Amino acid sequence: MNLILQGLNTDRNAIDSIAALAGAERIAPIHANAWRCEGVQHFAEIKAKVDAECLAAQLDGTFIDGARKLSDFKLVAMDMDSTLITIECIDEIADMQGLKPQVAEITEAAMRGEIEFRESLTRRVALLKGLDASALQRVYDERLKLSPGAEKMLAAVQAAGLKTLLVSGGFTYFTDRMKTRLSLDYTHSNVLEIEDGKLTGRVVGGIVDADEKKNTVERVCAELGISPLQAIVMGDGANDLKMMGISGLSVAFRAKPVVRAQADVALNFVGLDGVLTLFA
Template structure:
């Protein structure tokens, strides 16, 4: 196994100390702030010690197979809000109504897994009733930003031959535009109902919840002639856990504790392109 250590900054003496915890036989500098510790041993006790040391040093870590390559995978599936992009779109839409605190509180509870997603989305969207649909374009133009490292990650995935999927409990207004902007292969999300230029406070059709996200990944893998074992799935909230659970590699990005605890890899400090350091 290899242990990948990386951060926004990284002191070599700290890297050496953490590598020693895992019994590394060698250390290779990948960049000035990313290191591959080779020949490590992974046990529950070692993982716990590395986890604590990395948290204290503000480093991300991952135990990976020494031979792992990005091209071993066939699909990169990503959540949108607070994963591929930095905002929660529905919270920013609500801000146009002066209702961001109320909607954000429901969003946070849903991401922690405290509220069932369908109920949370229905309640949040209802609060948007009557809002002029032009608010959606304002959010896209003025507030939507890609997460750090997103473009580097996607460029490398395309070079390696992976298909890309944006699957979201958010809205097609945003996923369709991001898909076009970034040249993604697939996108799937919810449709906001708009009548006479205003939001009705309802979603058209079924809700893209945790189960639907998982089914979307599974069905797309089948279409591509592969299985979810050959998919990398990235997310940050409880609504992402089911699709992450069937993936060959699950990545929690700046995620809630319940998600970090179940993911194969957690990126708490570096950008999305931090996953690239995991591969040969």
């Protein structure tokens, strides 16, 4: 096993200390702020100590089989809100209605797994009833930003021949634009109902919840003729856990504690391109 340590700024003393804690045989630099600790011990007790030390040093630490390569994978599946992009679109739409605190509170509870996603989405969308649909474009133009490292990560995986899937409990208005902007292969999300230029407070068709996200990953894998174990799946909220659970590598990006605890990889400090460093 290797232990990959990376951060926005790294202190070599902290690297050496954590590597020693993991019983590393060698330490090799990957780039200025990333190190590969080779031949480490991987036991639950050691991992818990390493995780605590990494958090204190603002480092992301990942135990990974040294033989794994990016070419082992054929698909990268991503959540959108707070994963591929920095915002929760529905919270920002609600802000146009003066309802961001109320909607954001429901969003947070759902991402922590305290409210079932389907119920939370129905409640949040209902609060948007009557809002002019032009608010969606304003959110896209004024507030939507890609997460750090997103473009670099996507460029690398696409160059390596991996397919890309954006599967979101958010809305097609935004996933469609992300698909075009980032040359993604597949997208799947919810459709907001609009009548006479205004949001009705309803979603058209089925809701993309945790089960539908998992089903979508399975469906795309079947279409590609691959196993879900050949997919890297990234997310941040409780509704991402089911699709992350069937993947070959699950990545929690700046995620809720319940998600970090169950993921293979937790990136709390570096950008999405930190995934690439695991295979360097």
